Amino acid sequence: MSSNISRRDFLKIGAAAAGSAAALGALKNVLSAQAAPEAATSVQTAAEQKVVASTCHLCSAGCGILVRVADGKAVKLEGNPMHPVNQGALCPKGQAAPELLYNPDRLTGPLKRDRATGETSPIQWEEAIQRVAQKLNDLRKAGHPEQAILMHGDTRGQMRSFLTRFMQAVGSPNIVSHESLNVAAAKMGMYLTQGIYDLPAYDIEKTNYILSFGANFLEAGSNPQRTISGYTYLRRGRATRGKVVVIDPRQGIHGAKADEWIPIKPGTDAALALGMANVIIKSGLVDADFVKNYSFGFDDIGKSKGFMNFVLENYDPAKVEQITGVPATTIARLAGEFASNKPALALLPGKGGLLNGGFGGVYAAMAV
Numbered sequence: 387m388s389s390n391i392s393r394r395d396f397l398k399i400g401a402a403a404a405g406s407a408a409a410l411g412a413l414k415n416v417l418s419a420q421a422a423p424e425a426a427t428s429v430q431t432a433a434e435q436k437v438v439a440s441t442c443h444l445c446s447a448g449c450g451i452l453v454r455v456a457d458g459k460a461v462k463l464e465g466n467p468m469h470p471v472n473q474g475a476l477c478p479k480g481q482a483a484p485e486l487l488y489n490p491d492r493l494t495g496p497l498k499r500d501r502a503t504g505e506t507s508p509i510q511w512e513e514a515i516q517r518v519a520q521k522l523n524d525l526r527k528a529g530h531p532e533q534a535i536l537m538h539g540d541t542r543g544q545m546r547s548f549l550t551r552f553m554q555a556v557g558s559p560n561i562v563s564h565e566s567l568n569v570a571a572a573k574m575g576m577y578l579t580q581g582i583y584d585l586p587a588y589d590i591e592k593t594n595y596i597l598s599f600g601a602n603f604l605e606a607g608s609n610p611q612r613t614i615s616g617y618t619y620l621r622r623g624r625a626t627r628g629k630v631v632v633i634d635p636r637q638g639i640h641g642a643k644a645d646e647w648i649p650i651k652p653g654t655d656a657a658l659a660l661g662m663a664n665v666i667i668k669s670g671l672v673d674a675d676f677v678k679n680y681s682f683g684f685d686d687i688g689k690s691k692g693f694m695n696f697v698l699e700n701y702d703p704a705k706v707e708q709i710t711g712v713p714a715t716t717i718a719r720l721a722g723e724f725a726s727n728k729p730a731l732a733l734l735p736g737k738g739g740l741l742n743g744g745f746g747g748v749y750a751a752m753a754v
């Protein structure tokens with residue numbers, strides 16, 4: 387008979403036993419229910435279940451997901467094994483995505499705050515739109531449309547350009563998103579060095595040597611699932627194990643998991659990169675084809691000093707040691723390893739705008 391006790395029955399007994407002497411009564415009730423099957427309760431199963439393939443939008447990786455839907459509600463996410471980005475894996479944030487959907491504090495409509503009490507109360511969309519339009523008109527009539535600021539979260543499709551155009555129509559340049567504190571600095575570094583306002587995508591699996599300039603790629607990279615699976619393959623999934631070197635004032639998880647962590651004075655990554663470039667040039671390890679075909683300004687142009695002479699004159703490893711705190715011998719060794727373990731990758735900080743990376747980190751990575 388005991389083998390017929392359902393999980394719910396078992397929990398009833400356990401709860402009663404833990405709480406009081408009523409355990410025996412509970413056990414009696416359960417056993418009598420077993421004796422009369424028509425009265426017994428059973429574990430309830432969802433009436434209707436299906437799996438829907440979709441995409442996780444909680445970061446720019448865009449992992450493929452399989453959503454289990456029970457009785458019309460999304461209850462569980464799994465990685466889609468057919469998706470090229472995550473190949474079946476799913477990071478903890480993606481796993482926890484349903485929490486976001488069902489969070490009791492999630493706002494599902496506009497709220498109005500009472501300035502006197504600070505309390506908020508729900509209002510209809512019509513009223514919210516009316517009030518915002520009125521405020522925007524007031525600012526424009528007063529000649530100060532720039533005092534309107536639009537703040538937004540992540541966007542998809544054409545939404546970002548729509549928001550920008552909307553604020554242009556209002557007359558304000560002030561449009562702020564989380565990107566301002568996130569990847570904007572790194573993107574600007576890319577724009578100034580590569581002419582593209584975006585972050586690069588890396589072919590980590592095919593790399594033999596990764597030099598990370600403050601790129602927190604195992605904790606907060608711009609594409610964590612893709613980066614982590616590439617890193618795993620680099621370290622364990624192929625015949626030649628790739629080497630990972632992390633340059634960062636803070637060790638963090640990526641530094642702890644790297645082959646080597648090089649602590650550095652904050653904000654001096656670019657000097658280190660230029661010191662490495664100095665060694666690479668002096669040692670004759672420069673990739674001449676790459677410099678000729680894909681770079682600009684390596685040699686002097688007229689009276690303007692090119693990158694090579696600028697680096698040779700100003701970034702001797704002994705001087706760079708003073709700036710960065712990284713020993714000159716380490717700088718020389720890193721330069722040799724980087725130049726002779728091709729394909730090597732200097733990793734840009736994806737989300738380092740406030741930390742060691744961002745702007746300077748991008749310049750540093752591009753310098754080597």
Ligand code: SF4
Binds near residue numbers: 447449609
């Ligand atoms: S890495 Fe995580 S958060 Fe980003 S898209 Fe994939 S599952 Fe979602």
